[in-house]
Structures are given as C-alpha cells and as structure tokens.
Amino acid sequence: MANLPETAAGGYAELCVTSNFTFLTGASHPEELVLRAAELGLQAIAITDRNSLAGVVRAHVALSELRRQRAEQAGAPERPEETPLHPMTGRPHPPVRSHRRIDPSSRQDMGRQDMGRQNMQAPESGEPQKPAGPALPKLIPGSRLVLQECPVEFAALPVDKPAYARLSRLLTIGKRRAVKGACTLYLSDLMEWGRGLILIALPPDLLTAKPEMALEVKAVLNRLVQQFPGHVYTGAAPGYDGQDQARFDALYRLSLATAAPLVAVGDVLMHRAGRRALADVLTCLREGCTIATLGRRALPNGERRLKDGASMARLFARYPAALRRTLEIAARCGFSLDDLSYQYPEEVSGGEDAQGRLERLVRAGLESRERFPDGADADTLAKVEKELALIRLKAYAPYFLTVHDIVQFARSRNILCQGRGSAANSIVCYALGITEVKPGTTLMVFERFISAERSEPPDIDVDFEHERREEVIQHIYERYGRHRTGLTATVIHFRSRAAIREVGKAMGLSQDVLAAIAGQSWGWSNGPPDPARLREIGLDPSERRLAMTLELIAEIIGFPRHLSQHVGGFVITRDRLDELCPIENAAMEGRTVIEWDKDDIDALGILKVDVLALGMLTCLRKGFDLLVQHERQALTLASVPEEDAAVYDMLCRADAIGVFQVESRAQMNFLPRMRPRVFYDLVIEVAIVRPGPIQGGMVHPYINRRRGREKVEYPSEALRTVLGKTLGVPLFQEQALQIAVVAAGFTPGEADRLRRSLATFKRMGTIHTFRDKFISGMLGNGYSPEFAERCFSQIEGFGEYGFPESHAASFARLVYASAWMKCHHPAIFACALLNAQPMGFYAPAQIVRDAREHGVEVRPVSVNHSAWDNTLERRSDGALALRLGFRQIKGLREADCQAIAASRGNGYPDVETIWQRTRLKGDVLQRLAEGDALSCLGLTRRAALWQVKALGQARTLPLFSGMDGEAIAEPEVALPSMSLGEEVVEDYAALRLSLRAHPMELLRPALPGLTAHDQLTRPDLRQVSVAGLVITRQRPGTASGVIFLTLEDETGVSNVVVWPKVYEAFRRAVIGGRLLRVTGRLQREGQVVHLIAGQIEDLSHILPGLGQFGGEIDATGGTPAAPGGADLRGGKPGARHPREQAKLLFRSRDFH
Incomplete structure (x- = not known):
C-alpha cells in the first residue's frame, strides 16, 4: 500500500x-x-x-x-x-x-x-x-x-x-x-x-x-x-x-x-458554489415540488462544495x-x-482445454461446404493459423467459445442471428458460424479486432431476432448463474426536451410555455433552447425567471437521470461478478444489471458479449418460414441467391421501403446516385450516408469518380493499398485509422487511442487533442493541407457516427437478403415485415400501401379468416394475397385472438355466436367491431357496434334467456350510414391504416392547385406544389443540416429535401406538421425525383374535418347520433368523435 x-x-x-x-x-x-x-x-x-x-x-x-x-x-x-x-x-x-x-x-x-x-x-x-x-x-x-x-x-x-x-x-x-x-x-x-x-x-x-x-x-x-x-x-x-x-x-x-x-x-x-441553484432544482425534481414551494429543503448557501x-x-x-x-x-x-482482476470463465469440455476445443471447431468450419463451398484456399488457411496463434497468445479462446455456444443455442432454437462489428474481420469468427461475411469480401484487418500490440479485449456483437432475444438472454443467466453474469448499464442523461420539461416545471413555468419551448427542440437535441427562436414564439429570454431557467437547462443537459439496461452487453465472469460491481434488478422481470456502463467496463478491461436485438432478423426469419410454407423454398442468410441483377435494378430505382438500412430518405436519396451493381457497393452504401464521410467531404468525390466525372487518383502509392477499393477516397473507419499510421506517422498505440476516442467523441469532445499531430504529420509526409483537413474532418465525423468496413459488410448481407425477398416475393416480404413490427422507418400503413403498389392484394381483417399474425392466402390465379391479422387492431390481446381462431370451426355466422363460443368480454368484441373485423358477417362497422352493445347488456347466456317467458327480440333499427371520411378515420384509429381510401383522396377537392405525387416524374414539370401526410422525418447528423421529409398522398410518396435556410423559415411546420403543402423545384437523379422545398405550409388544421368528406354527414358536420342516443363505442362520451380522432392520428416516424 x-x-x-x-x-x-x-x-x-x-x-x-x-x-x-x-x-x-x-x-x-x-x-x-x-x-x-x-x-x-x-x-x-x-x-x-x-x-x-x-x-x-x-x-x-x-x-x-x-x-x-x-x-x-x-x-x-x-x-x-x-x-x-x-x-x-x-x-x-x-x-x-x-x-x-x-x-x-x-x-x-x-x-x-x-x-x-x-x-x-x-x-x-x-x-x-x-x-x-x-x-x-x-x-x-x-x-x-x-x-x-x-x-x-x-x-x-x-x-x-x-x-x-x-x-x-x-x-x-x-x-x-x-x-x-x-x-x-x-x-x-x-x-x-x-x-x-x-x-x-x-x-x-x-x-x-x-x-x-x-x-x-x-x-x-x-x-x-x-x-x-x-x-x-x-x-x-x-x-x-x-x-x-x-x-x-x-x-x-x-x-x-x-x-x-x-x-x-x-x-x-x-x-463549485455556482452549482447551488442547480442543486436546488435537483431537489425539486426529487421531491416533486417547485422552487417557490421548496422552502427549507433548499440549500441555505453554496458551502457544500x-x-x-x-x-x-x-x-x-x-x-x-x-x-x-x-x-x-x-x-x-x-x-x-x-x-480489480477480471477473469473470463473457462470453457472446458470433456477434458479438452479451451484453445484445443476452439481450434477443433474452427478446422471443422473450414471443412464445411456450407461455409466454404470450394474449400478454404491457402491464403485463408494461413490467416486462420495467424489468428489462432494470436488468440492463444492473448488467452481469448474461452471468449470465442462462449460466443460460439450462445450462437449455437440460438440456432438450435431456430433463432436467426448474425455477428457484426470488428468481429467480421475474423476468419475464425466466420468458420465458427458467428459472422456471415465471407473472407475476401472486405480487407479483413484482423488487427482491427485483436492486436498483439495492445491488450484491448475483443468485442463481438451478435444480433438476434428482436422477438426471441429474451430466450437467449435467459439461457445465458441459466448457464452461468446470476452471480456471475449481468447486463451492463446505460446511463440515461437529461437531453433538451426532458431538461426543458423538468427544469421548467420546477421553476414554475406554465405547461403552455414549456410546450412552446420544447417544440423548438428537434428530437434528441442535446443543446439548450435558442433565444432567437424563443423570441419568435413571443417569449422574452431576458426575463429574469426565464433567463435563469434557460441557464439551468443548459447546466443540467448531460446530467445522469437514472440507470437503464444496455441494449444487450453481457458481462460474464469466472468468479463472482457481484464482487466486481453491484448488481440490481432491471425493470424487466428476469433481468439483472450491473451499475457500470460499457465505457466503465472497457476502462477496467472487462470483457462483454453484446447480445443485441434486430428487427430485420425477425422479419427475415418469418419470411424464410413463409417461403417454405407457401413456395416450398428453403433458404438461409447464407443461401440467398447472390448478385441478382433484378435486385440491384430495384435498388437503383430507390424502391427500398422496408429494405434494411437503405429505406431512409437519406439512403433512398443516395441510391440512384450510387447505382449499386455488386455486393460491395452495398457495403459502401451502408457506410457512406453517415456523418463521417459526409462531414469529411468524401461523398461527392467518390460519386464523381464512380460516375467517371473525376479521375481516380491516389495521394501516394502508400495509400493506394488503403484506398484502392473506394477509388482513392477514404470512407471507412479502418481507412481513416490506416491513414493516421501510413500518412500521419502515428504509432499503432496512438492510432488505437484515436480509434477509442471515436466511440465516445459525441460525449467527450476529445478528438481535437489529436488534430495538430495528425495534420502536421500528413503535411510533413507531403500531403496537401486540403486532403489532410478532409481526412481529419472525416475522423471527427466518425466520432458522431460511422461504420467500420467490417460492420458495414455484415449489415450489407441483411440489405441484400431483404431486398431480394422484396424483389421476388413482395407479398411474403410485406407479411413478414408487418409481423415483425414495430421496427424500421415505416408504419404499417406505408408497408401496406407499398405492397399494393407492387401488385399484392391486401385483404381486410376478418373474424372468419384472420389469425393473430398477418397471413398469406392463395388466390385463384396462383398469386399470394396478404390477409391482415388481428395484431393490426389496437388493443387486442394475442390470447383472445387465439381463442377466436380456435373456436371458429366452419365460421361464425353472427356476433352472438362469437360470444357464445369464445366467452370473450364485450370490450374484445367491441375492438373487433371498431376494426371492422365483423364486416364478413354482413355488418357495417356501426351495425356491428350496435349488436355488440346489445350483447353487453345481456345478463345470461342466450340458452337460458327465455326461461321466464318468451325472449324479447332486439328491435330492428335503421342506423345511419357513415361517410367515407368517417370510415377512414375509424380505420386509422383502430388499425393505423385504411384499405378504403387515403386521407388525401378525400381532402384533395379542398386543396386546389396540387400535383399528385405520381405525376412528379413528368419531364415537363419544374416547379410544383404537393401536399401529403408526413410519414417520416429524418435529420441525419451531417454538416449540411439537411432534413428529409416523406409526404404521402393517395398516389404514392414524394421525397422532400429541406435545406437549412428553408428549415429555419418554416421550422414549426417541419418539426410538428402532420399534413404539409410543399412548394419547390424538382430535382431528378435517374428515375428518382426529389422536391427541393422552397415554401412549406402546415395544413394539419384541416385534418379534424376529415370525417366530413366522402359521404353523408349530419347538419352540424358531426357523426350521426345512434338510436336512443346510445354511445356505440363505449368509454367517455365523444372520446372517439372523428374530429377528435383526426387530431391524434397520422403520426410520423421521426429519426435523428
């Protein structure tokens, strides 16, 4: 000591x-x-x-x-x-x-x-x-x-x-x-x-x-x-x-x-004493009071420093x-x-030590025809021996075996999984079946994964189906014991909106003021409110209380709020984990979490296994199952037909809704420029629309070289091997780090420190400490100042978000597999995608619309035909139709729907029979009626609700209803029909989609002078106005600050590009509008058209009147009353009025 x-x-x-x-x-x-x-x-x-x-x-x-x-x-x-x-x-x-x-x-x-x-x-x-x-x-x-x-x-x-x-x-x-x-x-x-x-x-x-x-x-x-x-x-x-x-x-x-x-x-x-005011605000948040009522609980001075x-x-x-x-x-x-000394658990089996077992499994993988159809070549075998020797030197064999066993457990349960990240640089991981990136696809720099020059532990990320990952998690607990394993924590910090709401409430600001201030922050913004923006909405940021509130908001942003569980990082130890770090219960039953986050355990050299959830794997597994069921075609991720020209043609058209990683508006904006034709193009596509390449100014040079508009040149022969596959332009994290060593004179240790800084730059802001050495090193080796600055800008961009090549290659496998399924089996793809929700960029309404545009018949939810999941039905012409499942109706439980299907027999003739056979509560039948699932019984939505309401008033089953006398028949009533607008509103309220009509089809007569979205491809159009529901907003972390909006009308979608000046001019509409009119100029890239916004108008105020369009309405423009004044929907009077519903519908999916 x-x-x-x-x-x-x-x-x-x-x-x-x-x-x-x-x-x-x-x-x-x-x-x-x-x-x-x-x-x-x-x-x-x-x-x-x-x-x-x-x-x-x-x-x-x-x-x-x-x-x-x-x-x-x-x-x-x-x-x-x-x-x-x-x-x-x-x-x-x-x-x-x-x-x-x-x-x-x-x-x-x-x-x-x-x-x-x-x-x-x-x-x-x-x-x-x-x-x-x-x-x-x-x-x-x-x-x-x-x-x-x-x-x-x-x-x-x-x-x-x-x-x-x-x-x-x-x-x-x-x-x-x-x-x-x-x-x-x-x-x-x-x-x-x-x-x-x-x-x-x-x-x-x-x-x-x-x-x-x-x-x-x-x-x-x-x-x-x-x-x-x-x-x-x-x-x-x-x-x-x-x-x-x-x-x-x-x-x-x-x-x-x-x-x-x-x-x-x-x-x-x-x-410091300057935090006294913040300490008092924290006390208010803890005690649930305001500064005005804090009283003696406030600090009397700043001495507790x-x-x-x-x-x-x-x-x-x-x-x-x-x-x-x-x-x-x-x-x-x-x-x-x-x-603290961390020991990874031994993986010994039948007297065979860990290294011996690992080498045996790897060599079996090398001989596998599934992994290596033509056998492993000499170069691959040599690299494997080098990897195994380094693994032996570092004593990492138990770690690889643990990951292998977890993957094998998942596959034994038919759970789709795939390793990614730096592990995709390892042929050993490929031979073990952990990763799916074939050797030779990428540079496969094993030193990026494990290096003899540093003692940093390897990090293997494995994605599992998001619906079944819990089975894998519980397997890990059962195998290693809760005293030896736990999930790492994630620290939840105050971000802008939470800081505004909580600090503002503590300071006594009204809810209206707080809502106005919070509305100026975009999504997961991490900065304080802009005073100029506050003046625009009528607030005075110099007013004493508001000024102090803004100061405190700025101070509390970034403060830890509470601990949550990491998305999947598991720490497993040989000895007791609870002697390294305290373990607590997670909010989710059956899970335990340590108190330290991934950066904490990395700082202490503690290994973790990332058991991650990925919705696309759920979608693909369900799609593969449907392929076997309906097309008798058995596929796996590894056996999806490769390099299919039709798949690349589809992607070049930016026909990518639902396709993994390339379905965002930013990616769909880039696909026609990239024009992918081979798998490695998808690797680049995944990685290039990221802040690293964009902020580093690498995107345009790469595209220009790819399209032949710019000569392919290399800054030096030394960098040709580093940049050859990307036409002399650095796009990947590995390339940026190799440039640091080859061109800037960094030692491997310094490059490793630089790489580690990338992962946490957003929080730490420390990459600048490498700047002078990097720039001066490149200049000293004869590189131009412009190229050196661009390279370092790219490194700073990777600090925000960037993919290494190996990670991009793993994701590109899923891009191709999902694109192949969408291209050749659109009904199966749409069905699997709907059954894997929630996931991805698009809501069910857009997935259904896209399927119909690809020729898929979509059939409504039916109490006599639907299952819990969406299903496929063979049409008379041999094609597959998509039948919507009960899962699309909000508020239904899977167990209740299984009971409906199990008791169906040859079908339900009426509502009373459903009730008799299933014994379900009235609220379940009411939700079926609201979702129009009883239309197959010849009932309108309103008539179905009326009959369900009558059942709810019965005290006994019908068998005994007439024992005290003749049964009293329900009187016949003439229910007024609903307008088309009302039906659409009710469809969206219950199903989040409508097969009847698109809201814009009903609203278009009230909005003259608009161009339909399917007309934007006309070559004579230059300046147009379009309107539509905002279905996605995306603000990538780019230097330009561009925002992508997707507007949808009854004819299709339009891609709107909002540049910063336009965004600043129409900020409130861009952030909060649900129905927008956009006027601007068209920009064409091959077959894809983008609308460059010039003016944006928020038309959300007309949505509450949607129910008035398309049919009969009463004199007041409201919903016709039911006979006797009965509320056919239950709940609070007026709670489901179409006008009120429309205010709550049509939410966009926003990404930042």
Whole structure:
C-alpha cells in the first residue's frame, strides 16, 4: 500500500462526496469533482454516492487521464504508481467522459489546458487557487450506506480488495431485494458484510434530535465499534448555520462515548458554489415540488462544495485531530480500481482445454461446404493459423467459445442471428458460424479486432431476432448463474426536451410555455433552447425567471437521470461478478444489471458479449418460414441467391421501403446516385450516408469518380493499398485509422487511442487533442493541407457516427437478403415485415400501401379468416394475397385472438355466436367491431357496434334467456350510414391504416392547385406544389443540416429535401406538421425525383374535418347520433368523435 505524500499545513482528504450519480441530488459530475480536488491540492477524495458505486469508474478514469497528461508534459511518468497504463489492459485510460459541455473552471477540457498553470478564473472566497503540483489526489471508491430503520448513514470506504468485494456484495444484496433503482439494506446486513470497511457515521443533527433518537444513534455506533474495532468513526460535517461549534462539540462527546473518533467531512454536493441553484432544482425534481414551494429543503448557501485544506482547518480549528484523521483514513484505504482482476470463465469440455476445443471447431468450419463451398484456399488457411496463434497468445479462446455456444443455442432454437462489428474481420469468427461475411469480401484487418500490440479485449456483437432475444438472454443467466453474469448499464442523461420539461416545471413555468419551448427542440437535441427562436414564439429570454431557467437547462443537459439496461452487453465472469460491481434488478422481470456502463467496463478491461436485438432478423426469419410454407423454398442468410441483377435494378430505382438500412430518405436519396451493381457497393452504401464521410467531404468525390466525372487518383502509392477499393477516397473507419499510421506517422498505440476516442467523441469532445499531430504529420509526409483537413474532418465525423468496413459488410448481407425477398416475393416480404413490427422507418400503413403498389392484394381483417399474425392466402390465379391479422387492431390481446381462431370451426355466422363460443368480454368484441373485423358477417362497422352493445347488456347466456317467458327480440333499427371520411378515420384509429381510401383522396377537392405525387416524374414539370401526410422525418447528423421529409398522398410518396435556410423559415411546420403543402423545384437523379422545398405550409388544421368528406354527414358536420342516443363505442362520451380522432392520428416516424 502506497502512503500518501507528506502533508503540509492544512492538508486534507475529503472522505464524503456525493456526485450526480446520486441521481437528482449531487450537482457535479465525478470528473469535475476529481479535477477540482486536484486544483485544490486535496490529498485524497472519496466518491460516496448513495448505496451505489455507479460513478467511481468515471472519477478513476478522469484521475488516470490527468496523470497521463501530466506525465506527457513532464516527458515521463512521475513515479511508478502514476504510470498511465492500465495494469489489466496495458493501455492508457480513456479520456474524461463528462457528458456535459466543457466547464473551463474545472479543467474538464484537459487537452486544451496546461495542467501546470493556475486556473485563471477568479478564486472563490477563502479558496486560493493552487498550481498543479507533483501530487495528485488519491481516489477512494466508496459508498454512502443508507439503511432501513436506522438513524445513521455511513460513508463506507474499503481498505483493501476483499473489503471492496464485500461492499459490492452488500450493495447487491440490498438492490436484489428491492425494485429497480432502490436498495433495501439493514443494520444486520452491514454487521455481516462490513469487515474491512472504514465506516464514517453521519448521524442526524444532534442539536435538534430528540433524546430517544440520540440514544439510538449511540447504540448503533456502540454495536458497530464492538463488531469492527478501529474501523468506525464519527463524521462531523459543517452546517454553516452559525451553530457549527456547538454541533462539533456534541459530535465530539458522541465520539468519546462510543470510542468512534471524530473525523472531519465536508458532506460535499458540488465541486463549485455556482452549482447551488442547480442543486436546488435537483431537489425539486426529487421531491416533486417547485422552487417557490421548496422552502427549507433548499440549500441555505453554496458551502457544500469541495474546499481546500486551509478552509477546512479554519472550520475545525478547535478539532485539528479531526482533520488529521482524514489523512490517516486515506492512508489506510489502499484499494484502487486498478486492483480489480477480471477473469473470463473457462470453457472446458470433456477434458479438452479451451484453445484445443476452439481450434477443433474452427478446422471443422473450414471443412464445411456450407461455409466454404470450394474449400478454404491457402491464403485463408494461413490467416486462420495467424489468428489462432494470436488468440492463444492473448488467452481469448474461452471468449470465442462462449460466443460460439450462445450462437449455437440460438440456432438450435431456430433463432436467426448474425455477428457484426470488428468481429467480421475474423476468419475464425466466420468458420465458427458467428459472422456471415465471407473472407475476401472486405480487407479483413484482423488487427482491427485483436492486436498483439495492445491488450484491448475483443468485442463481438451478435444480433438476434428482436422477438426471441429474451430466450437467449435467459439461457445465458441459466448457464452461468446470476452471480456471475449481468447486463451492463446505460446511463440515461437529461437531453433538451426532458431538461426543458423538468427544469421548467420546477421553476414554475406554465405547461403552455414549456410546450412552446420544447417544440423548438428537434428530437434528441442535446443543446439548450435558442433565444432567437424563443423570441419568435413571443417569449422574452431576458426575463429574469426565464433567463435563469434557460441557464439551468443548459447546466443540467448531460446530467445522469437514472440507470437503464444496455441494449444487450453481457458481462460474464469466472468468479463472482457481484464482487466486481453491484448488481440490481432491471425493470424487466428476469433481468439483472450491473451499475457500470460499457465505457466503465472497457476502462477496467472487462470483457462483454453484446447480445443485441434486430428487427430485420425477425422479419427475415418469418419470411424464410413463409417461403417454405407457401413456395416450398428453403433458404438461409447464407443461401440467398447472390448478385441478382433484378435486385440491384430495384435498388437503383430507390424502391427500398422496408429494405434494411437503405429505406431512409437519406439512403433512398443516395441510391440512384450510387447505382449499386455488386455486393460491395452495398457495403459502401451502408457506410457512406453517415456523418463521417459526409462531414469529411468524401461523398461527392467518390460519386464523381464512380460516375467517371473525376479521375481516380491516389495521394501516394502508400495509400493506394488503403484506398484502392473506394477509388482513392477514404470512407471507412479502418481507412481513416490506416491513414493516421501510413500518412500521419502515428504509432499503432496512438492510432488505437484515436480509434477509442471515436466511440465516445459525441460525449467527450476529445478528438481535437489529436488534430495538430495528425495534420502536421500528413503535411510533413507531403500531403496537401486540403486532403489532410478532409481526412481529419472525416475522423471527427466518425466520432458522431460511422461504420467500420467490417460492420458495414455484415449489415450489407441483411440489405441484400431483404431486398431480394422484396424483389421476388413482395407479398411474403410485406407479411413478414408487418409481423415483425414495430421496427424500421415505416408504419404499417406505408408497408401496406407499398405492397399494393407492387401488385399484392391486401385483404381486410376478418373474424372468419384472420389469425393473430398477418397471413398469406392463395388466390385463384396462383398469386399470394396478404390477409391482415388481428395484431393490426389496437388493443387486442394475442390470447383472445387465439381463442377466436380456435373456436371458429366452419365460421361464425353472427356476433352472438362469437360470444357464445369464445366467452370473450364485450370490450374484445367491441375492438373487433371498431376494426371492422365483423364486416364478413354482413355488418357495417356501426351495425356491428350496435349488436355488440346489445350483447353487453345481456345478463345470461342466450340458452337460458327465455326461461321466464318468451325472449324479447332486439328491435330492428335503421342506423345511419357513415361517410367515407368517417370510415377512414375509424380505420386509422383502430388499425393505423385504411384499405378504403387515403386521407388525401378525400381532402384533395379542398386543396386546389396540387400535383399528385405520381405525376412528379413528368419531364415537363419544374416547379410544383404537393401536399401529403408526413410519414417520416429524418435529420441525419451531417454538416449540411439537411432534413428529409416523406409526404404521402393517395398516389404514392414524394421525397422532400429541406435545406437549412428553408428549415429555419418554416421550422414549426417541419418539426410538428402532420399534413404539409410543399412548394419547390424538382430535382431528378435517374428515375428518382426529389422536391427541393422552397415554401412549406402546415395544413394539419384541416385534418379534424376529415370525417366530413366522402359521404353523408349530419347538419352540424358531426357523426350521426345512434338510436336512443346510445354511445356505440363505449368509454367517455365523444372520446372517439372523428374530429377528435383526426387530431391524434397520422403520426410520423421521426429519426435523428
């Protein structure tokens, strides 16, 4: 155990710090707290979040990065314990991961500041700024234990690794017996698991506590001191209310009475006093009140901030020993997160070691005709031997076997799956059946996956059918045990809209004002509201309360809100996982989650297996099943016929609705320019419409070269091998990194650090630290400044979102398979796509419309013909028709629909028979009627609802209804017919689609001067106006800020391109309009036409009148009344009026 440096006067270690990972309480990030502690010259800092270790890795990484940068400035590590390499990974720690904008006062942006200089900001009162000296603070990972039925809280600090393991297990016990996000611990738990923990008691205020409370506090401390002698202390925290000396005196007497020595703590909530207002807002959110009603729960001042030793010495002038003990305790706490040792579970079978089993399975895969129809060539065999040797060197065989076994389990259950990501660079993964990208398709840089030059663990992502992934997850739990495996966490942060809503509510703003402000933020925006936009909607951003609200919104954006579960990252250990990190229950039953996210575990060198969900795999598996059922054709992902010209012709027309990855408007805009003709073109198509290539200005040069408009040139012969397949233009992440090594002179280690920065650049903003070296390196090797700048811009773009080539190749397999199915079996594809919902870009209405445009007959939901899923029926001409299933009707349960199908027999003649056979409740029959599923009985929707209503009033089954006399027949009534508009509204309300008519067909007479979408291909048209429902909005993360809208009318869809200036002029319509009129000029790219918007008008206000069109209406324009005034739909009167329904229908799917 390394001792702390010799302390000067006023030396101090802060042992009780709450970060913002005590959600809605702490007002500073762990990184900010650690860096501020370094500025103040603290000897140590303990992160002690409430019943949690969630924030300690971030603090650990921030301190490690600070050491690394200090060492770089000094030219070498200062001393062995400050060496910047992680002992488990052999590489530098990742950069600081604060999720908020740069805070210069905390030197969060360490890459741009000299850590040896004093902070130039004015010092806070009584806290002189210190230059960064040779000693950085020691980090003590700990937790603040809050126990049930116990008046004392405890800062628990482990003295060594076994003590840390017990603390983690203690927290796991509390979390596993509680609901998600809670922890239920008792004093008895602490007595059992507290060995090796320094326990600093944090009692309630003894000056105001009742005598019986003080006695209970004393009794608790006596029990703990007896159980853990020498490990229990009495914490003394200032209250800053003028009574601190009296408070300290009372605590001192308690310490003498219990033999728990007095120790000073700051009970810190923030790194600087400027966060006081935010701390109060967090309290409002936690307590469910507003600033106006917060009262005494508000902080009285900003003193609960980190303080230096001199400030604490003044506060504890009468108790210097309490200050000195902070250093003694810090010296005793010898545990560091670097001490954690992770061991992957052994995969031994029948006495065969892991490496031997792996090599046997790989060689069997090489001999498989399914994997290698022509056998593996010599080059492939040589690469495999190289891969196996490196896997043996790194001892990664158990990891590969675990993934292989998970994949084999899925396939044994007929669950479609496919590996992707950097694993697609591995022939071993292909031979094992983990990935589907054939050797030779891509460059397959195995070093991108595993390298001898770095100790970074491999990362294999496997996608499974999204509907059946839970079977795989539960298999993992059953095989390895919940004490050895868990999902990684995902930290849910405040983004713009949530910050506006929650902070605005706490500040007392009205719901109307909050809705107006939130409406100015696009989707998942991560920035504060724009004052100029607020003025446009009539708000004054300089008004005092609103101005303060905007400041607080900007501060809280990026703060953690709560923990959720990762999309599928599993950590599996040989020893107990709960001794590495606490495990808690997930919101979803049957799942458990660790407290750390993927970046945390990566920083500590812990391997994970990504078990991911992908809707397209569900769609394809269902499509393959339908192919066998209806066409007697058995296919797998690997056996889909390759390089089919008809498939590429379809994609060149941008006929791609429902096709994986290329169905977005941005991709469909690019397909006619790309004109894919071979599989590798799809690899490029998947990767190119991403911020990396776009921001780097690589798209146009590539297309121009591909189309022969620009000569293919290479900046140097050295880069020809790197850029040959992409015509001299870097498009993939691997290429950007190879350029860093080949052209910019980066070492492999530096390139690895650059690659790691890409994954988290959006949150960290640290890629700029590589810029000068990259640009100067390329210039020094003779490359032009323009090319160097473009290459680095591409790297920065990859920080937002970019695909490596191997990842793109894996996805391209699914692009081709889904396109093939759509091209050759449109009915099967549409049926499978509908049965896999929700997924993809388009709602069921658009999938059905597209199927009909491809010649597929679509039949309505029918109580006598439908199943739960959508099904296919053979027509008299041999073609397949699509029968909509009960799943399309909102509010129906699968079990009820299975009962309908099981009791159907030769068909239901009437509503009463359905009721008799199925014994279903009236609300189920009502939903069938609302979905027009009873039309096969000869009933209109309104008549069906009337009959269902009558059944609901019956008290007995019909068999016994006439026992007391002759049955009274239901009187015949003449129900008024519904207009076509009303029918369409009801169709969308119940089914989210209509087979009767498109809303625009009904509204067109009221909107003269429009061009129908199917007329836009006319060569004589230049300037047009179109109108339609907005079915998708897409705002890719590009430098240009372009927005793509898809408008739909009764004739088809139009692709609208909205450039930034037009978006700014018509922002509200673009963001919120459901029915738009767009005027602009047409732009043609081959067979595809785009409308470049010039003016945009929101026509959503006419949608409520949709029910008036197309047929009979009453004098008031409303729905005709039912006989006797009965409500035929149930529920609240008027709740389903067509006018009200139309306001809620026709929602778009928005992507950002």
